[in-house]
Amino acid sequence: MNLRTKYNIPEDAIITIAGTVGVGKSTMTKSIAKALGFHTSFENVDHNPYLNKFYADFERWSFHLQIYFLAERFKEQKRMYEQGGGFVQDRSIYEDTGIFAKMHADKGTMTPVDYETYTSLFDAMVMTPFFPHPHVLIYLEGSVDDIIDRIQERGREMEQQTPLTYWEEMHKRYETWIESFTSCPVLRLNISDYDLLANEDDIEPIIAKIAAVIESNKSVHQL
Numbered sequence: 001m002n003l004r005t006k007y008n009i010p011e012d013a014i015i016t017i018a019g020t021v022g023v024g025k026s027t028m029t030k031s032i033a034k035a036l037g038f039h040t041s042f043e044n045v046d047h048n049p050y051l052n053k054f055y056a057d058f059e060r061w062s063f064h065l066q067i068y069f070l071a072e073r074f075k076e077q078k079r080m081y082e083q084g085g086g087f088v089q090d091r092s093i094y095e096d097t098g099i100f101a102k103m104h105a106d107k108g109t110m111t112p113v114d115y116e117t118y119t120s121l122f123d124a125m126v127m128t129p130f131f132p133h134p135h136v137l138i139y140l141e142g143s144v145d146d147i148i149d150r151i152q153e154r155g156r157e158m159e160q161q162t163p164l165t166y167w168e169e170m171h172k173r174y175e176t177w178i179e180s181f182t183s184c185p186v187l188r189l190n191i192s193d194y195d196l197l198a199n200e201d202d203i204e205p206i207i208a209k210i211a212a213v214i215e216s217n218k219s220v221h222q223l
C-alpha cells in the first residue's frame, strides 16, 4: 500500500511548500511527490532570464523579475488544476507578494509606482473567489545560520555573492508573514526535526501530518 492510500490523501490534492531561500523546499517537494506518487511543480531557476541580473542590480530588475515570477506561477497554478491536482509545488504564489515584492518595496529597491502596479495585478489575478488555493501549505522553518549554511553549500553564485543581511532580513520577514497567513491551511515543520537526505523514512511522519491537516480542513476546502 502506498503512503497516499495508507493516509487517505485525496488524489487531487495540491500541496505547496513555502519557506525562505535554501531552507529545503525542493528537497521536500521531491520526497513528498515520490512518497505520494504526485507530480511536481518547480521554480525554474536555471532558465529564468532575470534572476542573475536581479541579484546584480535589485533596483533595475526587481519589477521585471516579479512580473516574470507572477506569470510563471500563475501558469503553473493553471496547469496543476487543469491536470486535476495530485501535485507538490515548490514555493507558493503568496510568497512572491507577501515576502519578495514587499521586501524590495520597503527597502526602496522597487519603486512605489512599480509596487502598486505589481500588487494591483497580483490582487486581480489571485485574490478573487475564483482562484483555487492549495489543500495545504507546508511552511519550512529553521535557524537563520543553518539556512545560510545551506545557501552557501548549494553554491549558486548569485546567492553566494548576496550580502548575508539580505537572507537575515528575509528570514525575519518569513517568520512574521506566516503568523498572519490565512489563505489556506498551514502545516509548520522545523528542519531540525527531519533529515530527508540521510533518512528517506523521515517522510512518513510528515505524510501523516499532511493527512491530518487536510482531513481537519476538509469541509473548509469544499466550500
Ligand SMILES: Nc1ncnc2c1ncn2[C@@H]1O[C@H](COP(=O)(O)OP(=O)(O)O)[C@@H](O)[C@H]1O
Pocket: 019, 020, 021, 022, 023, 024, 025, 026, 027, 028, 090, 150, 151, 153, 154, 194, 195, 196, 197, 198
Ligand atoms: N536535511 C538536510 N540537511 C542538509 N542539507 C540539506 C538538507 N535538506 C536539503 N539540504 C540542502 O540544502 C540546500 C538547499 O535545499 P533546497 O531543497 O534546494 O532548498 P530550497 O528549495 O528551499 O531553496 C541544498 O543544497 C540541499 O541539498
Ligand SMILES: Nc1ncnc2c1ncn2[C@H]1C[C@H](O)[C@@H](COP(=O)(O)O)O1
Pocket: 019, 020, 021, 022, 025, 026, 043, 045, 051, 065, 066, 069, 090, 091, 095, 096, 097, 100, 101, 159
Ligand atoms: N518573487 C521572487 N522575487 C525575488 N526572488 C525570488 C522570487 N521567487 C524566488 N526568488 C529567487 C530566490 C532564489 O534565489 C531563487 C529560487 O528560490 P529557492 O527558494 O531557492 O527555490 O529565486
